Amino acid sequence: MLKYIYLFMVGGLLTVLFPARGVAQSRLDSLQHLKEVVVTARKHREVIPVQSLSGMELKKLSAHSVGDAIRYFSGLQVKDYGGVGGLKTANIRSLGTNHVGVFYDGIELGNAQNGIVDLGRFSLDNMEMVSVYNGQKSDIFQSAKDFGSAGTIYLQSRTPLFTGSKRYNLKATLRTGSFDVINPSFLFEKKLSAQVSASGSAELLSTSGRYKFRYKVRDAYDTTAVRHNGDVLALRAETGVYGQMDRGYWRAKVYFYQSKRGYPGCMVKNKFTHEDRQWDTSLFGQAAFKKDFGTRYSLLINGKIAYDYLRYLADPHKDESLMYVDNSYYQTEAYLSVVNRYKLTSFWEVNLSADYQRNSLDANLVDFPYPRRQTILAAAATAFHFDRFKLQASVLGTLAYDAVKADTLAAKRQCQLTPAVVASLQPFKTPALNLRAFYKRIFRMPTLNDLYYTFVGNIALKPEYTNQYNLGATYDKEWRHAWLQALHLQVDAYYNEVENKIVAVPTSNFFRWTMKNLNRVEVRGLDLSAETRWLFGSAYQLSGRLSYTYQKAQDFSDPADEFYGGQIDYIPWHSGSVILNGSYKEWELNYSFIYAGERYSASANTPVNYRLPWYTSDLSAARSFQWRKRDLKLTLEVNNLLDQHYEVVLNYPMPGRNYKLTLSLNI
Secondary structure, eight states: OHHHHHHHHHHHHHHHHSOOTTSOSOTTTTSOOOOOOOOOOOOTTOSSOEEEEETHHHHHSSOSBHHHHGGGSTTEEEEEOSSTTOOEEEEETTSOGGGEEEEETTEEOOOTTTOOOOGGGSBSTTEEEEEEEESSOSOSOSOGGGGSOSEEEEEEEOOOOOOTTOOEEEEEEEEEEGGGEEEEEEEEEEEOSSSEEEEEEEEEEEEOOOOEEEEEETTEEEEEEEOOSOOEEEEEEEEEEEEEETTEEEEEEEEEEEEEEEOOOOOBTTBOOOOOEEEEEEEEEEEEEEEEETTTEEEEEEEEEEEEEEEEEEOTTTOTTSOOEEEEEEEEEEEEEEEEEEESSSSEEEEEEEEEEEEEEEESOTTOOOOEEEEEEEEEEEEEEOSSEEEEEEEEEEEEEEEOOTTSOOOOOEEEEEEEEEEEEOOSSSTTEEEEEEEEEEEEOOOHHHHHSTTTOOTTOOOEEEEEEEEEEEEEEEOSSSSEEEEEEEEEEEEEEEEEEEEEEEOSSTTOEEEEEEEEEEEEEEEEEEEEEEEETTTEEEEEEEEEEEEEEEEOSOTTSTTTTOBOTTOOSEEEEEEEEEEETTEEEEEEEEEEOOEESSSSOOGGGEEOOEEEEEEEEEEEEEETTEEEEEEEEEESTTOOOOEEETTEEOOOSEEEEEEEEEO
């Protein structure tokens, strides 16, 4: 089925690029063509530390997925298991992947089974903005779910926008490059009426995932091999309807994702090939309604229904080292949220949110417990907005109840209250400098795998708790009639605690593990970021973005442990990134650099687990031009420019130097 959709998409792109003679090119041929104008604005007084990439910034990155883009944010680590289709997960300030909430158009993406959202699945083609918040958003007008994570990633897809009398937009893109990548995509937007618009997008990704790597033994490279079983064939399709009304809006979206892929696996004991396979299907529909009733009361309603299917196959007929496994998992989710905000005075507002969520997990396994989880969340928040001072406070109540089949024990019901306090101060009359601080306590329920996975789950697990303390400052300045147009500086120092951390540990049988709680993890860190924009004459533009993170993340779980107080695995002490963008008329040149310092691959900080720093450089050049009164853009990317051989995760080698060619068309 996927190959036929692929042929249809490529054929459609060729039709748009090479229309039949005699067909009218446009009803607007007589009009003067105007180049795209991008207007951006920055919030000068964000109460919570936030980092964002939006609009043209996202387009200029040598990144295909959200997982690639967020690597440029400070305080955030991405675990990448290699290749175009490799799993990509995020860890904000060393609190753990399961403490990161990922929201797509305002509604959280869930995975009750293992709590992990693969950010490699979400393309940047239809993405308008990617933002990362530490703690929670600055606006208290949000669902209870938004208060429920230690860190959040917000993905905002493109909302249709039409200029002048235009009633539709069409964007077609075709990418190709190393690893046999073929990646066509479409985006179509239609203005149905003055208040209603619709959009539809589709994308296909096909790759063999084959790339050369160097296999390292005893601190010396001795073998060059080819990565196998990394092929991916994935289809993403989504459609949405957007409506505007007096003092409000409504929107609805359907999202579909399907893929089949190989697991290239880890490189251990001179084993270079693996035969594991996985099939995924994800389908969800979500809707939102927001309206202001007068000047004081506002209402927001969010709803979602989701279905996820995963099949994992390990076949010993293809690989003798495998034990036969053919497991299928089926997840369903139903979610409803109601948010109420009331402005008591011009400077004081309150918010009350209530969410309900039901998750189920089925599988084709013998003696599977078939867990069902119901979660009720209620959040009360208040905010004071004075001329130079802002204060927010909230408390989140969570009630979680699990049910399993009759002959299985369920985990204990959880009922928890967790608070947060946020403050921001402008010390001087000029708004350039702002100081901020926040404290937040949150907890996470063990996932269904943590509790019920066969031979591994532990229903006696306690929930994890985090305490977050943050003190920071921002400086924003803009100049007119000067080479230096804008400067934005941001610094945050923080201290985090994780209590009852959930980990997997081996039992007396090495092939049988179990889940248990560890006592304490402490994280001390510093995040720095700087952004600048330069203008030389009217033709040359230059912008830059710099981020740096220092983290000391220590495991204080067991005082009797030989490695008590050691750096936790895969957290570098120093990391950072640089992005430089230059443009001259229709030309663009973009450079990006990522650095991850020395770290350990295990909690035992021994020489055998020590990992050297790694870094990569990406370079791209683009040319925009007019062709048959259409906007066309050609981009050439060289990724890992210096051909560095490195591993983000031990024994999962990353690609060396590779290339990508992109042709995009806007109508």
